[in-house]
Structures are given as C-alpha cells and as structure tokens.
Amino acid sequence: xxxxxxxxxxxxxxxxxxxxxxxxxxxxxxxxxxxxxxxxxxxxxxxxxxxxxxxxxxxxxxxxxxxxxxxxxxxxxxxxxxxxxxxxxxxxxxxxxxxxxxxxxxx
Amino acid sequence: xxxxxxxxxxxxxxxxxxxxxxxxxxxxxxxxxxxxxxxxxxxxxxxxxxxxxxxxxxxxxxxxxxxxxxxxxxxxxxxxxxxxxxxxxxxxxxxxxxxxxxxxxxxxxxxxxxxxxx
Numbered sequence: 012x013x014x015x016x017x018x019x020x021x022x023x024x025x026x027x028x029x030x031x032x033x034x035x036x037x038x039x040x041x042x043x044x045x046x047x048x049x050x051x052x053x054x055x056x057x058x059x060x061x062x063x064x065x066x067x068x069x070x071x072x073x074x075x076x077x078x079x080x081x082x083x084x085x086x087x088x089x090x091x092x093x094x095x096x097x098x099x100x101x102x103x104x105x106x107x108x109x110x111x112x113x114x115x116x117x118x
Numbered sequence: 119x120x121x122x123x124x125x126x127x128x129x130x131x132x133x134x135x136x137x138x139x140x141x142x143x144x145x146x147x148x149x150x151x152x153x154x155x156x157x158x159x160x161x162x163x164x165x166x167x168x169x170x171x172x173x174x175x176x177x178x179x180x181x182x183x184x185x186x187x188x189x190x191x192x193x194x195x196x197x198x199x200x201x202x203x204x205x206x207x208x209x210x211x212x213x214x215x216x217x218x219x220x221x222x223x224x225x226x227x228x229x230x231x232x233x234x235x236x
Contacts, residue, residue: 012180045222047163054213054226055163061221098163102220105177107153107165 013037015101017110023118030086032113034099039079043102046075046084049112050095058097059084089115120144120225122214127230134204134234140197140214140227148172148192151217154199156210157229164210167199168217182208204234 014037024030034044042062047055057066059075062082072087086093094117099110126138140152154166167178167188176188187200197214211229218224 043220047223049163054228055223056226057222057224060218060224064221066222066224100163100222102222105168107168109155109163109165112162 012106013040013101013103013108015099015108015110017097017099017113019113020111021114021116023116024089025118026089026091028089028118030089030093030115032084032097032099032115034077034082034084034110036080036082036101040101040103042078044075044077044082045100045102046073047098047100048093048095049098055098086115120216122216122225122227124212124214124227124230127212127232129233129235130204131236132204132206132234135200135202136204136232138199138201138212138214138230138232140199142195142197142214142216145216145225147190147195151219152188152190152197153215153217153223154188154197154212155215155223155226156208156212156232158207158210161210166212169197201232204232206234208232209234 016035018033044062046059049055063075074085096112096114121143123141153168169188185203189198213229214227215223216225
C-alpha cells in the first residue's frame with residue numbers, strides 16, 4: 012500500500028502569513044493527489060484535486076503543486092477561516108490513502 | 119444540490135453487527151462510485167471501502183476485509199455498509215463520500231458515529 016506522510020504535523024501561523032504543507036508518497040502517484048480541509052465536527056471539504064486544480068468555489072489563496080512523490084499545499088495569505096486540519100489523499104490502482112493531517116493553528 | 123445523509127450508527131458490543139446507510143440525493147447516484155471513510159475520535163481519516171457505480175466491483179481496506187461488506191441499491195439511491203464482528207478499534211465517525219472519478223471525494227455526508235464498547 013502507498014503511504015502518505017505530511018509535514019509538519021502542526022503549524023502555528025498568524026493571519027496574513029504564507030503557509031506551506033508538504034505531502035510525500037511512498038511511491039509515485041503521478042498527479043493523483045487531493046487536498047482537503049476539515050474543521051471540528053464537520054466533514055472534510057475538497058480544496059485541490061489532481062495536485063494543482065482548484066475545486067470550484069474554493070478561494071484562490073489556496074494552491075497546490077507537485078507530481079510523483081512530493082506535493083505541496085500553499086495558502087498565500089492565511090485568513091481566520093483557514094485555521095483547520097488539512098489532509099492530503101492519493102488515489103492509485105484501487106487504493107486510496109490519506110496523510111495523517113496537518114493542524115494549522117493560531118500563533 | 120448534492121446531499122448524502124448517513125444513518126445507523128449507535129453503541130454496540132464487540133463481536134456484534136451493524137448496518138449503516140447513506141441516502142443520496144441531488145445527483146445521478148447510479149453514475150458514481152461511492153466510498154466509506156471513517157475517522158476515529160481525535161484521529162485522521164481512514165479509507166474503508168469502495169463500490170463501483172454498478173455495484174460489480176468492491177474493494178476494502180485490510181483492516182475491515184472479511185468483516186465489512188459494502189453494497190448499494192441504485193433504485194433507492196442508497197449506499198450500505200454491513201459491519202460484522204465489530205471491534206473496539208472500529209469506533210469512529212463513518213462518512214459516505216462520492217468519488218468524482220478519477221479525481222477525488224467531492225461530496226461527503228455529515229457522518230454517523232459507531233461506538234464499539236462493552
């Protein structure tokens with residue numbers, strides 16, 4: 012099975028900061044990588060699909076990049092609504108795996 | 119609008135069975151693969167199972183293989199998860215999610231809590 016490793020596990024930042032989260036796959040997944048945001052008590056929300064495509068309705072301050080085994084999610088200017096947990100997720104050959112999550116908290 | 123509404127979660131003893139349901143509306147249910155994803159309290163997301171749009175193909179996580187069965191009734195726009203031989207470690211919020219092939223899970227239900235405890 013493909014393992015997904017996110018870093019950091021926790022990130023402390025201030026409103027207006029540029030934030031980057033990294034996700035590494037244990038083997039190449041081409042660009043089959045998605046990012047989700049989850050707030051307490053809520054279901055995850057899709058932000059980015061196919062590594063860099065912005066889901067409809069998601070603010071443009073969110074962006075994704077990468078291919079193969081290394082991917083990043085960037086928030087260009089952190090807003091109060093962005094404090095949450097972020098997960099990467101891969102899809103490869105009838106296998107779906109999530110990263111362990113990155114908590115973005117207020118500094 | 120797309121809606122996924124899970125039900126069936128409750129407190130159950132180890133070794134017992136439970137069936138979860140997910141009622142879908144607002145889209146052509148029979149055109150989409152559907153998944154179950156779970157989240158133990160305070161933990162991350164764990165993929166559980168998938169069923170193809172027509173119900174012919176099913177895949178499971180190793181942690182539930184042989185104990186859980188995913189199914190669907192396209193005439194009722196409903197997804198199911200039959201959970202047998204439940205373990206304490208199955209305690210989690212269970213979400214159903216639509217898979218927008220081949221990209222990502224684009225819609226999720228609100229989740230239903232399964233607690234396995236004696």
